[in-house]
Amino acid sequence: MKRSPTDFPGVKRRRPGLQGKWAxxxxxxxxxxPSYELASSRISLFADKKMREEAVSFAVRDGDLxxxxxxxxxxxxxxxxxREGAPVLLDASRVMLKASGSANAVQGAFEHLPFRDGxxxxxxxxxxxxxxxxxxxxxxxxxxxxxxxxxxxxxxxGKPDSPLxxxxxxxxxxxxxxxxxxxxxxxxxxxxxxxxxxYNLVLHNSDxxxxxxxxxxxxxxxxxxxGGAIVAKxxxxxxxPSPA
Numbered sequence: 508m509k510r511s512p513t514d515f516p517g518v519k520r521r522r523p524g525l526q527g528k529w530a531x532x533x534x535x536x537x538x539x540x541p542s543y544e545l546a547s548s549r550i551s552l553f554a555d556k557k558m559r560e561e562a563v564s565f566a567v568r569d570g571d572l573x574x575x576x577x578x579x580x581x582x583x584x585x586x587x588x589x590r591e592g593a594p595v596l597l598d599a600s601r602v603m604l605k606a607s608g609s610a611n612a613v614q615g616a617f618e619h620l621p622f623r624d625g626x627x628x629x630x631x632x633x634x635x636x637x638x639x640x641x642x643x644x645x646x647x648x649x650x651x652x653x654x655x656x657x658x659x660x661x662x663x664x665g666k667p668d669s670p671l672x673x674x675x676x677x678x679x680x681x682x683x684x685x686x687x688x689x690x691x692x693x694x695x696x697x698x699x700x701x702x703x704x705x706y707n708l709v710l711h712n713s714d715x716x717x718x719x720x721x722x723x724x725x726x727x728x729x730x731x732x733x734g735g736a737i738v739a740k741x742x743x744x745x746x747x748p749s750p751a
Contacts, residue, residue, distance in 0.1 A: 523642040523710050523718065532638055532705060535698040536579070537602040542692035544582055546699060547634065549687045554731065558662035558738055559586050559633050561729070565740045566660040567592040571628035574652060576617060576661075577635020581607030587631060595627070598635075617645035625654045632661040637709045646722035650743060659723055659741045664702070666711045667734030673711070676735040680706050712737055 525532055539546065548555050559582070567573055569591040575584045578596035580603050587594040596612040597620065598604050604612040615621050617639045630653055639645035653659060664680075667673045680703045688696025710718065712734055719726040724744035730737050 523708075523714075524639045524645070525637075525705065525708055526640065528704055528708065529638070529640040532701050533599055535701040536638075537600050538695050538698050539688065539692055540580060540602055540606050542688070542696060543580055543606075546684075546688050546691040546696060549691065550684050550699065550702070551736065552732070554736055555634070555662070558731075558736060559583055561738045562631055562633070562660035562662045562740070563587055563590050563592075565738075566629045566631050566658040568629070572626070574620075574622070574627045574630040574649075576630055576632040576649060577638060578607060578609075578612070579603045579633070579635065581609055581612075583631055583633035584609065592629070616640065618648060620648045620652050622652045624651055626652050627657065628654055629657050630659040632659075632663070634663050636661050637663055637705050642710075642718065643722070646718060650722045653723075653743045655743060657743045659743065660738065662736070662738045664706060664709065665730055665732075665734050665737035666706065666709050666715075667730075668711050668713050669734065672733045672735070676733070677703070677706060679735075715739070 563586045567587055567590045571592045573587050573592040573594045575594045575596050578584055578598045581596055584594035584596055596604060596607055596609050597615055599616050601614050604614055613621060618641055630649060667676060684699035684702045685697050688699030712728060712730055716726050716728045719739055719741050723741040726739060726741045728737055728739045
């Protein structure tokens, strides 16, 4: 039986994903490409490298064809390549893909992946899944293009289940990223303020785990920084359900 977004606490009246904020966030990211890696690392308090390595270590095996979902300028794909995986970069932004310098780069949306069923051995995503226009459709598509038994891991900004921690992280994201962006990239760096906008729309960590389990199979979530950062690890079962 199909479940609606209201089956997940915290989703209520809207489907998870950026929805009407999607174009704004994508345009913001395109303006900060030159400073993306440096500023992002500072905003994560330099935890991003460890998080990417943990995700890739779980998902990727030697020789895997790996989908890097929301690849940006290819930071995650570099970690995949070091693990002897063969990354295919997918991003909505042509500017980001050009910055990656990869020949295996495809422009596309998470909700309409231009790949055949079961095309990939595994998948990864670094700080990008929260930027899906419609998260349920995006996860259904991801499940479609992964082989049965394929692994997927993401690292991302988390939203703590604790109300107090959730508010505290919101204050941090409201104030700190624009200041770090300003120091890293000048006025263009103020676009890092879009992180606060996406944070307001993301699911709490436990709700995200439920959604990943629904579309991708067995999921475990490792949370850090009081739940403000997460690494989620999934192993695909059989055919995924259709989005509600």
